[in-house]
Amino acid sequence: VHLVESGGGLVQPGGSLLVSCSTSGFTFRSYWMHWVRQAPGKGLVWVSRISSDGSDTTYADSVKGRFTVSRDNDQNTLFLQMNSLRAEDTAIYYCAREDPYADAFDLWGQGTVVTVSS
């Protein structure tokens, strides 16, 4: 059972970046999925979630209107499109699976680093 993030990198302020989370070992289409980030020297902060069928999405106020979460259930992949990036978006971005029984994030990836800087 794996979650593997990719797509991080260095981007200029105002720029865009698409990060992905490739999954394996479980029935991806059955689970709500989330993005959580950690800025340098700071704690974990929830960013966004998407329902199992992709019809329901929710965002933290700090990214609302700039970030879009989506998924491809045929490719078992979760995405986060990040636009109008700011320096404060610099962070490690983790994808996480929500266990419906535990109502908790029971599986996490290793994260991908996004740096917003000129």
Added chain:
Amino acid sequence: QSLLTQPPSASGTPGQRVTISCSGSSSNIGSKAVKWYQHLPGTAPKLLIYRNSERPSGVPDRFSASKSGTSASLAISGLQSEDEADYYCAAWDGSLNAWLFGGGTKLTVL
């Protein structure tokens, strides 16, 4: 500034018992289940506790947690060096319609 308040640091010696607190409000901890995560920087966070006090399989029973009103706490007994990590409480906030994490507590094993 997180809406779930944790002490920034905690410490103990091997074998000791330490507790980490998490304070919230009626819209999160007061009405929703609390989760606890362990995180070593550079690695994937790990679920320690769900539904306020339940442990996933594989989590040692040295880890326990409880909730009362708008506060929760995580206890680690028989402290071991490998317990040195950052610990986060988390809960859904029904008013904000968002998941909240506490600011994190860095546990040092002396």
